[in-house]
Amino acid sequence: MWLISKKTILFASLFFLISCKNDPPQTLRIAINPWPGYEVLHLAKEKGFFEQTGLNIELVRVASLADTQRVYLNNKVDGLTSTLIEAIQIQSFAVRPLTIALITDYSLGGDAIIAHKSITGITDLKGKTVGTEVSSLGIYVLQRGLQKHNLSLDDVTIKNVEQMSGIKEMNKGDISAFVTYPPISTELLKNPDYHVVFDSAKIPQEVVDIVSISQSYLKQHPETLEKLWQVWQLSYEFIQTHPDEAMTKMAKLEGLEVADFSDAFNNLEMQTGDTQAELISHDFLKSVTEQVCGTLWRIKSIDKPCGFVPSMFHKPLEQSK
Template identity: 45%
Template sequence: MIKGIISGLLLSLLALFLLGCGPKKVEEPITIAMNPWPGYELLYLAKQKGFFQQVGANIELVQVSTLSDAQRAYLTGYVDGFASTMIEAIQVAPLGGKPIKIVLLADYSDGGDVIIAPDAFENMQALRGETIGCEVSSLGIFVLERALRQHKMNIDDVKVINVEQGAAASALAIGKIAAMVTYPPYSVEIQSSGAYRQLFSTKEIPEEVLDTLSISSSVLAEHPQLVEQIRRAWQLAMDYMQQDPEEAMAIMAKREGLQVADFKGALADLKLLSGEDQRKLFAQNDKLIQLGYSVCETLVKIEAIESDCRHVDNLFYRAP
């Protein structure tokens, strides 16, 4: 019996020893919030095809509905980073969020962001005095201000209410709003009815709406290799899209809830930025900062934020 007890103790000790020599606790993933937008889908493609894992990055993509949701997820500490336009990234500091760095430049919106209204409205001037829906805390209000300015109007010439992207179609259908600032896949759904026309697109303000990926500065300090890993995975996804466009488009279109043809059409309204494109842009830090100040000053002007905009100087990641 004693031998049995000793044998049992030895087995228990051996089990504990083996557990102690086992693999270490898996490192927590870097979480990134991402809303539907064709330009961000290369991140999803990179995840689906294992490119993040291939470059040694443990990335978890957290799906949200809108740009505002992505920003809120970061501000509340739910995620380590978020995909957004430069507008939402610039707002983080004035809104009291933890410092971030823009580490990846996904695309320029070249017609992707639009203002849609019923056919009865023939142009932007026809919206004078009307109610326009947009995400007032993010990109929508910026695009609206720029569109009005392009057409010799300002924010005071219209009524603005907050309408989330998912509610845009019904708000237009019941006449709650006369127009909506929107983007794919939501804009594709609205326009599919044939009852609406496009009054403005970001083709009229080229290279002003820059889509980005931002990561917490503290997370980057803990993971100094992360930026290069993300950029490599992005390029691998872009290469895969060129090598096997049919499968790549099918994967990305499915997640956006679009037919492949519609997804391709939406993608055509963007200028996706390759790794080389991004290297050149990040090397032009002064150009990026100038664009950042222009965006920030517009947001201050329309009272979307209160800021002296100096935080823009340190917004873009620079390799140590």
């Protein structure tokens, strides 16, 4: 009996070790909101690029940038798509520290303030009600647009309006302008009564679109960053070599016509996977992040000064020792 038990135990132990070796990697759950640049992640998943690099990922679809913040802070996901603004706000809370894992693109006009044509420019917004998501990108774009024309947030009435409610609020006349981005901006501009009075092309490289991952996840899975960069490069190359297929697939996810999606995508300065290590560690990004954070601090969108910003950036193992 003893011999049989010993063999049984040995066999069971070997089986356990083999099983563990073949277990799939822990799922990385990323919250993703509608935005042309982020759809590259869905394209990568559909084409099998995550599987190809050994990265087990689940993309959790939500409605807006504010929603990506909420699900991340509520510990429902391991990471999120966002702009620098949302990432800075999350880091300021010091609840679930994150690391910037990927720069997807720079917005060169995709984020916009759209108003009724009776409002000919930003200065006409003085005394008017403007809709925006007050806890995310919108408040920053609005502040910068007003600042560019010697106005401030105190010169307008701000109404908190989620992206999915923006068209309804504009059509009812409850707001005079709305801060938005594709696909909502694309639909809104189909109404000939509306036009763009300010967009992110006027603040180049300030609206940086990124993917961030919790520091606790990356500590357990330090290989994730390089794998994610590999996936992004494969996707980037696929878009270059199969643009029609790529645009068609991504447009469907955004609920847009291919031509409309392509126009929106062309308002982005997409970044490659091969350059991510350099981009994320470069002083330029750190400087932009400090600048954006300083603005958020001045308009009271965060409740502490920006000493935490350096903690948002990945430190290679040899630098962190």
